[in-house]
Amino acid sequence: MSVAAVKIIMDKKILFVEDEPNLQKAITEVLVQEGYKVFGAGDGEEGLKVAQVEKPDLILLDLILPKKDGFEVLKELKADEKTKGIPVIVLTNLEGVGDVEKALTLGATTYLVKANYELEDVLKTVKSQLKE
Amino acid sequence: MNLKTLLKKLDFMAECRKYGLEFWQCPNSLFLVMGIIIIVAMITTYFIGIRLVDPEVVIITVCSVTVVLLVIGHSLVNSFARVAEANRMKSEFVSIVSHQLRTPLSALKWSLDLLRSKRLGEINGKQKEYLDIINESGVKMIKLVNDLLNVNRIEEGRFAMMPKLFPLSELIEETVKELKLMAEAQHVELIFKNHKKNSDVYADQEKIRMVVQNLIDNAIKYSKKEGGKIEINLDIDKDEFIKVNVKDNGVGIPNIAQKQVFGKFFRGDNLIKQKVEGTGLGLFIAKGIVKISGGDMGFESKE
Numbered sequence: 355m356s357v358a359a360v361k362i363i364m365d366k367k368i369l370f371v372e373d374e375p376n377l378q379k380a381i382t383e384v385l386v387q388e389g390y391k392v393f394g395a396g397d398g399e400e401g402l403k404v405a406q407v408e409k410p411d412l413i414l415l416d417l418i419l420p421k422k423d424g425f426e427v428l429k430e431l432k433a434d435e436k437t438k439g440i441p442v443i444v445l446t447n448l449e450g451v452g453d454v455e456k457a458l459t460l461g462a463t464t465y466l467v468k469a470n471y472e473l474e475d476v477l478k479t480v481k482s483q484l485k486e
Numbered sequence: 487m488n489l490k491t492l493l494k495k496l497d498f499m500a501e502c503r504k505y506g507l508e509f510w511q512c513p514n515s516l517f518l519v520m521g522i523i524i525i526v527a528m529i530t531t532y533f534i535g536i537r538l539v540d541p542e543v544v545i546i547t548v549c550s551v552t553v554v555l556l557v558i559g560h561s562l563v564n565s566f567a568r569v570a571e572a573n574r575m576k577s578e579f580v581s582i583v584s585h586q587l588r589t590p591l592s593a594l595k596w597s598l599d600l601l602r603s604k605r606l607g608e609i610n611g612k613q614k615e616y617l618d619i620i621n622e623s624g625v626k627m628i629k630l631v632n633d634l635l636n637v638n639r640i641e642e643g644r645f646a647m648m649p650k651l652f653p654l655s656e657l658i659e660e661t662v663k664e665l666k667l668m669a670e671a672q673h674v675e676l677i678f679k680n681h682k683k684n685s686d687v688y689a690d691q692e693k694i695r696m697v698v699q700n701l702i703d704n705a706i707k708y709s710k711k712e713g714g715k716i717e718i719n720l721d722i723d724k725d726e727f728i729k730v731n732v733k734d735n736g737v738g739i740p741n742i743a744q745k746q747v748f749g750k751f752f753r754g755d756n757l758i759k760q761k762v763e764g765t766g767l768g769l770f771i772a773k774g775i776v777k778i779s780g781g782d783m784g785f786e787s788k789e
């Protein structure tokens with residue numbers, strides 16, 4: 355890997371909105387090791403605020419969140435000019451077809467069910483998303 | 487039949503007690519009470535009719551008995567509603583518990599993934615062995631929770647399908663390839679015979695994959711440990727339906743258990759003796775998926 359390539363990865367910022375601290379910790383650990391800068395938010399409102407201030411390159415979003423749920427966060431992210439273009443990976447344990455469809459219609463890029471994916475799979479998805 | 491099983495059969499309240507319903511809330515007991523009242527009322531009316539010639543008395547008796555029966559009938563309808571409600575609550579309970587379990591299970595799984603990936607440092611042989619054991623148990627729990635959620639969705643009729651046209655033979659080939667190693671490890675031969683060129687079906691591909699995986703997986707698990715042979719045939723039946731059968735030469739299912747094969751938590755006696763792993767929900771889910779897709783599933787076995 356060339357120096358320039360490393361520099362690009364170092365600059366990438368990821369926001370992870372998740373109310374379960376143990377889950378957030380494991381993912382953050384891996385992403386930081388991979389050289390990403392990770393911001394965490396524990397509820398929907400905080401997530402929106404961090405997204406507007408930090409303008410991350412990618413957002414990992416849970417759907418069941420305190421204060422403002424993931425669908426609402428997604429809606430507001432896509433309505434705001436500043437955050438509209440940020441790709442959002444929905445990372446949740448809700449998997450009703452209605453939920454999947456709703457999230458994708460609202461503008462989510464990918465939908466992952468937490469219980470069914472390994473940590474490395476999540477990392478792979480994040481990497482391929484940031485490459486595009 | 488001994489006395490105990492006879493009494494058990496006569497215990498009409500047993501089912502209601504399971505749902506926590508009392509005598510006056512239980513359809514079975516209410517039916518019995520209604521039956522007795524009707525018989526007694528008819529006999530009494532008969533005697534009143536022949537002893538007292540006054541027709542008003544007969545009419546009043548019949549009317550008052552009818553009122554009593556109406557009241558009981560009303561509680562009967564209510565009691566059915568209660569049974570349905572109890573059943574719904576049970577499903578909802580399972581659904582909530584399963585969903586709630588998924589979050590801590592995901593945290594467990596990801597933390598384990600992290601440890602086992604050696605990103606946090608090297609782990610020695612023994613440590614790895616135990617981490618693998620925890621991981622295996624975690625994976626099993628997630629599978630069980632997923633199965634329970636699927637059972638719930640099938641029972642409540644909200645198992646959503648995303649159907650499209652796809653060749654079933656390719657899906658089977660892929661699955662056979664995936665499971666070939668597992669079969670070989672148990673000295674089981676896995677053969678797929680495709681008798682039909684066009685095997686396009688309109689269904690949810692991933693759900694049907696679950697079904698095919700489940701059937702072949704079962705066949706491997708329950709095959710003879712030496713010289714086991716599984717044959718999968720794809721053909722078209724007389725009604726122009728695509729018919730797939732998976733045949734093994736394993737232990738078979740005893741006649742008395744054959745009715746329950748597609749029930750929930752089914753484990754045949756033969757299977758328990760062999761200590762085969764599984765949730766016992768696979769075939770219930772598989773049949774549910776096939777039924778929703780407009781097909782059907784059955785089986786034959788020699789004990």
